[in-house]
Amino acid sequence: MTTFEKTPGWLDWYQGPSKPKFQLPLGSVDSHCHVFGPGHLFPYAPERKYTPCDASKDQLFALRDHLGFTKNVIVQATCHGADNSALVDALTHSNGLARGVATIKRNITDEQLQELHDAGVRGVRFNFVKRLVDFTPKDELLEIAHRIKQLGWHIVIYFEAVDLPELWDFFTALPTIVVVDHMGRPDVSQAVDGPEFSLFIQLMTEHSNIWSKVTCPERLSVTGPKALHGEPHPYQDVIPFARKIVELFPDRVLTGTDWPHPNLKDHMPDDGLLVDWIPNIAPTAALQQKLLVDNPNRLYWGI
Numbered sequence: 604m605t606t607f608e609k610t611p612g613w614l615d616w617y618q619g620p621s622k623p624k625f626q627l628p629l630g631s632v633d634s635h636c637h638v639f640g641p642g643h644l645f646p647y648a649p650e651r652k653y654t655p656c657d658a659s660k661d662q663l664f665a666l667r668d669h670l671g672f673t674k675n676v677i678v679q680a681t682c683h684g685a686d687n688s689a690l691v692d693a694l695t696h697s698n699g700l701a702r703g704v705a706t707i708k709r710n711i712t713d714e715q716l717q718e719l720h721d722a723g724v725r726g727v728r729f730n731f732v733k734r735l736v737d738f739t740p741k742d743e744l745l746e747i748a749h750r751i752k753q754l755g756w757h758i759v760i761y762f763e764a765v766d767l768p769e770l771w772d773f774f775t776a777l778p779t780i781v782v783v784d785h786m787g788r789p790d791v792s793q794a795v796d797g798p799e800f801s802l803f804i805q806l807m808t809e810h811s812n813i814w815s816k817v818t819c820p821e822r823l824s825v826t827g828p829k830a831l832h833g834e835p836h837p838y839q840d841v842i843p844f845a846r847k848i849v850e851l852f853p854d855r856v857l858t859g860t861d862w863p864h865p866n867l868k869d870h871m872p873d874d875g876l877l878v879d880w881i882p883n884i885a886p887t888a889a890l891q892q893k894l895l896v897d898n899p900n901r902l903y904w905g906i
């Protein structure tokens with residue numbers, strides 16, 4: 604049996620999250636979450652940049668039920684590299700209540716792609732965050748993009764805001780729906796109408812195939828306060844950014860918990876309070892319905 608030692612300083616996910624006060628609309632989807640291992644069944648990848656705590660499918664599904672979500676979109680985390688076994692195991696044990704976003708390499712066969720599709724994978728993730736992955740050549744990514752387009756899948760991209768200018772031409776050439784993780788990780792200490800975030804708004808304005816996840820206030824916030832100890836007003840500085848995207852592009856936004864919150868260094872949020880944060884960025888019932896129910900069900904379940 605393989606045992607793994609967590610990265611020093613690793614913060615485990617929050618035990619005993621509060622019950623949200625905000626009642627999620629029926630059919631809500633947690634559109635960004637992960638499973639980690641468990642490592643003795645699904646070993647972490649040799650090329651990983653961090654070793655997490657285990658976070659199993661059963662623990663994820665229990666959280667889903669506790670928070671009041673109906674479904675999950677599970678995103679392959681970089682600690683599993685391009686071995687999607689833990690993801691596929693979670694999808695195939697979800698009774699159709701989970702879809703997946705995989706990481707693949709160009710040597711994947713058509714049969715393997717079809718197996719991922721049959722398990723519930725509907726997208727691939729291209730990660731450009733340098734602390735998480737080694738560089739993959741753009742021609743390999745483009746080749747993958749054109750192959751997965753045939754299956755009706757989309758592409759999820761993860762990058763830091765400072766890298767957007769350099770990646771712009773590549774992103775805008777992608778042939779599918781493109782979903783940006785965590786709003787392109789803006790520096791929220793800058794103005795919401797400043798040049799950095801305006802470039803991201805321009806990206807979404809000019810390219811109607813580009814969507815955004817309005818996720819991870821706990822990762823992006825500089826001033827907090829932290830979603831802990833019943834705090835009713837956490838992560839105030841992230842609200843104007845996420846709300847702007849939800850209001851400008853209500854049919855192209857998704858949200859989720861990011862459980863089990865890999866690589867947080869400062870604190871581990873109470874996931875119940877993260878759900879309570881959602882009405883700050885989607886203040887009307889109509890916006891909540893699109894963000895939590897209509898958009899993810901259309902993109903991942905075709906309904």
Ligand SMILES: O=C(O)/C=C(\CC(=O)C(=O)O)C(=O)O
Nearest residue numbers: 679680681682735861865866
């Ligand atoms: O959970 C996230 O989306 C963010 C991550 C981890 C990650 O993406 C991964 O390991 O694949 C991060 O910023 O460290």
